[in-house]
Amino acid sequence: DAGHYDNGGYEHYLLKEISEQPDTVARTLRGRIDDRFHIAHLGGLNMDAREIRSFRRVKIIGCGSAYYSGQMGAQLIEELARIPADAEPASEFRYRSPVVEPDTLYVAISQSGETYDTLVAVQELKRKGGRVLGIVNTVGSAIARETDGGIYLHAGPEVSVASTKAFISTAVAFALLALHLGRVRDLSPADGRRICEGLRRLPEQIKEILTLEDRIKELAKKYADAPGMMFVGRVRGYPVAREGAQKLKEISYVHAEAYPASELKHGPLALISPELPTVAIVPDDELLDKNLTTLGEIRARHGRILMVGHRTSEAADDCIVVPKNEVELDPILLTIPLQLFAYHAAVALDRDVDRPRNLAKSVTVE
Ligand code: AGP
Numbered sequence: 001d002a003g004h005y006d007n008g009g010y011e012h013y014l015l016k017e018i019s020e021q022p023d024t025v026a027r028t029l030r031g032r033i034d035d036r037f038h039i040a041h042l043g044g045l046n047m048d049a050r051e052i053r054s055f056r057r058v059k060i061i062g063c064g065s066a067y068y069s070g071q072m073g074a075q076l077i078e079e080l081a082r083i084p085a086d087a088e089p090a091s092e093f094r095y096r097s098p099v100v101e102p103d104t105l106y107v108a109i110s111q112s113g114e115t116y117d118t119l120v121a122v123q124e125l126k127r128k129g130g131r132v133l134g135i136v137n138t139v140g141s142a143i144a145r146e147t148d149g150g151i152y153l154h155a156g157p158e159v160s161v162a163s164t165k166a167f168i169s170t171a172v173a174f175a176l177l178a179l180h181l182g183r184v185r186d187l188s189p190a191d192g193r194r195i196c197e198g199l200r201r202l203p204e205q206i207k208e209i210l211t212l213e214d215r216i217k218e219l220a221k222k223y224a225d226a227p228g229m230m231f232v233g234r235v236r237g238y239p240v241a242r243e244g245a246q247k248l249k250e251i252s253y254v255h256a257e258a259y260p261a262s263e264l265k266h267g268p269l270a271l272i273s274p275e276l277p278t279v280a281i282v283p284d285d286e287l288l289d290k291n292l293t294t295l296g297e298i299r300a301r302h303g304r305i306l307m308v309g310h311r312t313s314e315a316a317d318d319c320i321v322v323p324k325n326e327v328e329l330d331p332i333l334l335t336i337p338l339q340l341f342a343y344h345a346a347v348a349l350d351r352d353v354d355r356p357r358n359l360a361k362s363v364t365v366e
Helices: 013-019 021-029 049-054 065-081 090-095 116-127 142-146 165-183 189-210 213-223 237-252 261-266 288-300 330-348
Strands: 057-062 085-089 104-110 131-136 150-152 228-233 255-260 278-282 305-309 318-321
Touching (some): 057 065, 065 085, 065 330, 116 131, 165 330, 228 237, 228 261, 255 261, 278 288
C-alpha cells in the first residue's frame, strides 16, 4: 500500500522510483563483483561449478515487464555464457504443459514474488524435477520460498504499479548471473573484466541519463497527443522497445506496439503515417547501419521518429543520446529514458500515474 512508504518529496512514487535507480542498481551490485578474478559472487544460487557446466539450456519465465526483463536476460546469458536461452510468459509456459528437462536451468522473475501465474509455473516445474532459480525483489515472498535459490534484487519496495527500478535491477541481476555462468564455462578473463567494469559504471551513467529529464519531458509533451506509438528495436534493442511500449500504455493509456525493427516491412509498415510516431532504439552496435536504414524507411512514409541511442541522426526528428557502456549492457541504460518518457506523457495527459486504471501491483489471482 502506497501509504506505508514515503514518497520522498516526489510528486509521484513512479518518479521517485525512476530517480532512485543509481542507488538501487548499486544495491543490486553490492558485494557481488569480484575485480580480482572478474567473476560474480552469487552465494544465493546454491549451485556449484560442476552443475553450472551441466546446463545445456536456460529457460526464463515471468509476467509482463518481468517477462521483458527476462528477454533481456536471455540475451545476456547467450552472449556472455554462450548457453541457449529464451524467455516466455509464465502463464503460457504453464498452460502448454512444457517438457521439463533435467539439463535446463529455469529462472523465474518476479518483483513482488507473489504473481500467481509465475508461482504456479514454478510449482509445476518443481513437481517435474526442474531446477528453478528466482530473481525476486521481495525477500521471503512465495516465489522466493518456492525456488531452489536465486538472486535478490535489493531494490527496496516498489510502490508504483508500473515497474521501473525492479525491471532495471532484474536486468542487472541477469548480467551478474550471465557473468557467473560464463566464467565457469568459457567467458575469458578479459571479457569478464570488461563486464565487471561496465557494471560498475552503470550507477553513474544512470545519473547522467536522469539529468536529461527536462528534455525528455518536452519530448513526451510533443508526442503525447499521438493516438498511438510504434516502438522498434533490433536484437538487443527489442526488449528495450517492448518495455518502453509497455510503460507508455500502462500509465498514459496511449496505444503502443513494439516490433523488431526488421519485422516492420512484413506488416506494420502499413500503419506508419504522421499520426503514428515511432520510438526507435538505435544502439551503437553491429546493427547500427541496419537500424538507420529502417529509420529511412519510416521517414519515407512520413512517420515521425524519436531515436534513442548513442548519437544523433538526421534520419530522426528528435534524438535522446545516452552514455555508452559495453554493448551487452547498453540495453539497461537505453531503457531509462523510456521510463521518463512514459512518466511525462502520463503526467501531460493527467493520468493517475501511480495507480493506472484496471491494473493491480501484483496479480495474485488467475
Ligand atoms: C509492470 O509495469 C507491470 N505492472 C506488470 O507487467 C508486472 O511486471 C507483472 O505483473 C509482474 O509482476 P511481478 O514482477 O511482481 O511478478
